Amino acid sequence: MFMDLEDNKPMEENQGTARPMENQSGEETNSKKKGSGRGHKKELEELGDKLIELNDKYLRLSAEFDNYRKRTLKEKMELVKSGGESVLTGVLPVLDNLERAMSSIRETSEIGPIKEGIELIYNNFTDFLKQNGVTPIDCIKQAFDSDIHEAITKIPVTDPEQKGKVVDVIEKGYYLHEKVIRYAKVVVGD
CATH class of the missing domain: 1.20.5 (Single alpha-helices involved in coiled-coils or other helix-helix interfaces)
Structure with a gap:
């Protein structure tokens, strides 16, 4: 028995030489072309x-x-x-002012300085909000807009120019830059 060196398969003795064969078109071909095995490898x-x-x-x-x-x-x-760290550190001075106001309320019976202190705190806080892009939504006498307003109720109005417009604000709305972060809760004239 002989071994085919390229395929490592046993060969019969009469298979040792390649014989011409005919393919379907009738042409003679060798069953194995020279070098084709090496090329494939x-x-x-x-x-x-x-x-x-x-x-x-x-x-x-x-x-x-x-x-x-x-x-x-x-x-x-x-x-x-x-x-939120920068925002929170910006709120800390407001907290400090509130604590000072609380201690001054305990120490004094005069209302004038307390009122001034609260106004100062309010102004500090609104300035801080503006610096961070938070602004209130202007509502009074504006046409009702569901994109920025939330109608709480409607009330009858005598002035025809007030119909469909905001006549009172229950809770302010706010923008963060141009995005509404809280809708204004309003009363609309009807």
Whole structure:
């Protein structure tokens, strides 16, 4: 018994030489062309190397993306944790002023200085809000707009110009820059 060196398969004795065969078109062909086995092996090796290279690139890219995702998630969590830090540190002076006002209320019986202190705190706080982009929504005598107002009730009005307009504000609304962060609760003339 003989062995086919290219395929490592046993051959019968009469198979030792390639004989011409006819294909479907009637042409004679050798069952094995010279060098075709070696060409396929080389091509397979090249494809195998390419597969290994592409798989390695894929694994590296996948790991890099996973690290990127973890890093951005961590940064986002830190931003959420510390994002309000500057706002909160800005509120602390207002808290200090409130504490001073509370202690002065206990120490004095005069209402004038207390009133001035409360107005000062109010002004400090509204200035702080403006510095951070928070502004009140102007409502009185404005046409009712459901994008910025929430109608609590309607009341009859005698002046026809007040119909469909805001006649009273129950609770102020606020913008953060141009976005409504709290709708104004209003009374509308009917």
